[in-house]
Amino acid sequence: MVKIRTVRGDISPEDLGVTLSHEHILINLQFLCNLMMPQEASLRALMDKPVTIEMIYLLRRGVRKFNYDDALLSDIDLMVRELLEYKSFSGRSLVEQTLPGIGRDPLGLKRISELTGLNIICSTGWYIVSSHPSYVKNKSSEELADIMIKEIEEGIDDIGIKAGVIGECGCSFPIPYHPEEEKVLRAACKAQKATGVAFSCHPAFIDVERKVYRTDAPLAYIKLIEKEGANLEKFFLSHSDIVCPTSDHASKLLEKGINLSFDTFGQDHYDDYIFMGARHPTDPERISNIVELCKRGYEKNIMLSQDVCWKHLLKRYGGPGYSHLLEHIVPTFRYYGVKEKQIRTMLIDNPKRILSF
Numbered sequence: 072m073v074k075i076r077t078v079r080g081d082i083s084p085e086d087l088g089v090t091l092s093h094e095h096i097l098i099n100l101q102f103l104c105n106l107m108m109p110q111e112a113s114l115r116a117l118m119d120k121p122v123t124i125e126m127i128y129l130l131r132r133g134v135r136k137f138n139y140d141d142a143l144l145s146d147i148d149l150m151v152r153e154l155l156e157y158k159s160f161s162g163r164s165l166v167e168q169t170l171p172g173i174g175r176d177p178l179g180l181k182r183i184s185e186l187t188g189l190n191i192i193c194s195t196g197w198y199i200v201s202s203h204p205s206y207v208k209n210k211s212s213e214e215l216a217d218i219m220i221k222e223i224e225e226g227i228d229d230i231g232i233k234a235g236v237i238g239e240c241g242c243s244f245p246i247p248y249h250p251e252e253e254k255v256l257r258a259a260c261k262a263q264k265a266t267g268v269a270f271s272c273h274p275a276f277i278d279v280e281r282k283v284y285r286t287d288a289p290l291a292y293i294k295l296i297e298k299e300g301a302n303l304e305k306f307f308l309s310h311s312d313i314v315c316p317t318s319d320h321a322s323k324l325l326e327k328g329i330n331l332s333f334d335t336f337g338q339d340h341y342d343d344y345i346f347m348g349a350r351h352p353t354d355p356e357r358i359s360n361i362v363e364l365c366k367r368g369y370e371k372n373i374m375l376s377q378d379v380c381w382k383h384l385l386k387r388y389g390g391p392g393y394s395h396l397l398e399h400i401v402p403t404f405r406y407y408g409v410k411e412k413q414i415r416t417m418l419i420d421n422p423k424r425i426l427s428f
């Protein structure tokens with residue numbers, strides 16, 4: 072039977088409804104703070120402070136990743152309140168892409184799913200190499216694939232919760248991937264072939280040596296997936312809005328038959344503190360990109376989300392929250408002529424088709 076696998080068991084694809092393709096609910100990204108340790112004593116002094124409203128401006132600029140409290144989402148009551156905002160705008164489901172090494176907590180997700188009534192799909196795999204648990208290094212891609220397959224088919228540890236998606240398998244540096252990340256990607260392909268689930272990767276886009284953003288990594292992932300014989304139609308490229316700054320970049324990848332997840336809506340980070348001039352796209356840029364792709368008829372391979380993963384992105388801290396897409400972006404799509412049917416396709420039909428197996 073075709074199903075979608077959530078933390079509270081399998082559901083019918085018909086019951087998925089409006090779905091965010093790439094979110095985090097419980098996550099710990101504090102390893103990034105250690106990597107990005109700032110030089111200035113004034114910024115270092117901020118690292119251990121709890122997030123305050125006064126700090127938000129700095130966190131939204133290049134100083135993000137410099138605060139341990141910002142990098143931790145762990146308060147179940149707070150996350151329930153944040154998610155109920157999404158539900159109040161007709162949200163039904165979320166793909167939760169947090170992995171071992173960055174705080175995956177399937178039992179916590181199950182509790183949140185029970186308290187909100189939202190469908191949460193939990194993932195398996197490993198994020199960028201600097202977050203890998205130590206056991207990853209000693210295992211072959213076949214052994215890593217076996218772990219993923221077990222988590223999908225039998226369950227995670229022995230807690231009675233199964234993973235329903237693979238990813239975001241992380242790629243960082245060198246571009247397109249570190250050898251350990253390539254191993255994880257190959258494992259993801261093997262596990263996808265064995266189980267039929269959807270899989271996703273976090274593309275490498277920061278060239279650490281030249282200090283610029285790069286957009287050429289996804290073609291290498293497609294090549295690897297083709298070589299491993301996994302199903303390209305079940306692959307979705309996370310953070311497509313970062314690696315596809317224009318509709319021409321996006322069209323080139325869509326022609327290969329993959330799906331694009333435009334999933335950082337609400338984030339307009341400027342990374343100029345780290346890399347002069349480098350920045351995430353802004354919402355108006357994401358919107359005009361999607362409007363153009365819909366005009367070209369590509370809506371059948373696009374999913375949408377916000378990748379909430381820092382406290383400063385929560386409504387509680389003055390951020391856009393989980394409802395941003397439904398609350399502000401979808402009405403803007405309509406304003407620019409995106410058809411109701413195309414919006415439904417991106418928010419409901421595509422997640423349903425891609426996530427069911």
Ligand SMILES: [Zn+2]
Pocket residue numbers: 093094095168239378380
């Ligand atoms: Zn993510």
